[in-house]
Amino acid sequence: MSELSLSDVSASQHEPPLLRVTGLSKSFGAVVACRNVSFALWPGEVLGVVGESGSGKTTLLNCVAARLQPDAGRIEFQLRDGRVAELFEMSEPARRMLMRTDWGVVHQNPRDGLRLGVSAGANVGERLMAVGARHYGEIRGAASDWLRKVEIEVARIDDPPSTFSGGMQQRLQIARNLVSRPRLVLMDEPTGGLDVSVQARLLDLLRGLCDELRLAAIVVTHDLGVARLLAHRLMVMRGGEIVESGLTDQVLDDPQHPYSQLLVSSILQ
């Protein structure tokens, strides 16, 4: 895989990328989780990462989310003012600020991404308060807006998320991340553990939001159906390496690498 082929398939190749990962490697002792992974992501683009369990998808996401320090490689992000910053060269306060304004992370298990003990409204408002919002009415207004956008009844704003269904918790997590108008959202199995009808609604919602807000997103999933619906581009990972990448339909309909062929052929028809 070369980076050239990636920029070729990007619709907006004249624009600088929002995120550029080069030569990222991470191992846990003798186990190599990611080996020399490089890719770029443009504004408004949804990149799917597929592969079997243990292929390094989540490690890759965790490194990009600065939750794991990679052993090698650079992760460059274009800030709102146009400057390009390397994630691990930034100071920690700056990185934390970036994480809670420009980035969002949607966890597979909503319990990891939510504060279960406090109300839905406080969950959504937390980011705003963390960056200095000090007007209760405005915070609450923003929280109601976002609950409405993710199709949660506004009447439930003061209920704790522990009383929500799995699908609602996942939508709440999305609202909580999007309230700060991030430009990049990282999603780890966003539909994992949800039944198919709820999955479909969630995917529909995510697609709408990505379009509307011109969000760039990296979606890690093992579900090729999710990847086909959400992702514009797809990367197939195996054993910590990217074995194939390209436009989603191209990868799924005409897989070149033997492993991609295996992956695609293993879907139940």
Place this chain on the structure above:
Amino acid sequence: MSAAVEQAAGGYNFAYLDEQTKRMIRRAILKAVAIPGYQVPFASREMPLPFGWGTGGIQVTASIIGPADTLKVIDQGADDTTNAVSIRQFFAKTAGVATTDRTSDATIVQTRHRIPETPLREDQIIVYQVPIPEPLRWLEPREAETRRMHALADYGPMYVRLYEDIAHFGRVTTAYDYPVMVNGRYLMRPSPIPKFDNPKMDMNPALQLFGAGREKRIYAVPPYTPVKSLDFTDHPFTVERWDKSCAICGADDSFLDEVITDDRGNRIFVCSDTDHCRSRSAAKAAE
């Protein structure tokens, strides 16, 4: 100092603690004063009373007290409660210092749960007994993480708590130990004083020292330091008000305790600060 050391009863060193320990605590206090609101770790000693009874406050007092000092100790505003009486006696015995009930006569006031109603002066030091020094403790159990949050001034979660209170009850329900921002930088627990006393901490002329014995932390608010209670701009911080006044001295501007007087539901409100109440009553009698 040596004369005073001789004075101390029972073969104890002046003010109970050995000089080496006092130096260690003074160093912690100096650092705390230099960084207002920052919790400085110190090697808290075993004291002859249980943790939670004021071991932190006693160690701070023991380190700053001199033979010429006059000590006042209050517990919930009163000079005659068990904790106050025993700590006062402790220093009278081990340091031989003068003690007083009157706020205006004291040079050091050690307190649990109140700040005296009588305004403090520049030549006074108030020492608070602190059970739990970490304001973020109930939001974040990991000490390493709370320290990081302090280092990065990452105080959003505290506002989440205030938000929750307003969302559920229409107001912030924290009535004591109300979190404050010191000098615009560090979030601080003011010890379990009622929020009524919070405004007194702001720009106070006296040095305010906080000692937490069990948690081994000392922090401080130097004189004339801004101390702001957390709030939302549309839900500003307010203190509690009573529609009664003190049944003994008639004060309507002091912190009142509700006292049940019989088993038929009768009750009176009296000043929690006994010195304040007594001096007002005496002034009234003199008129």
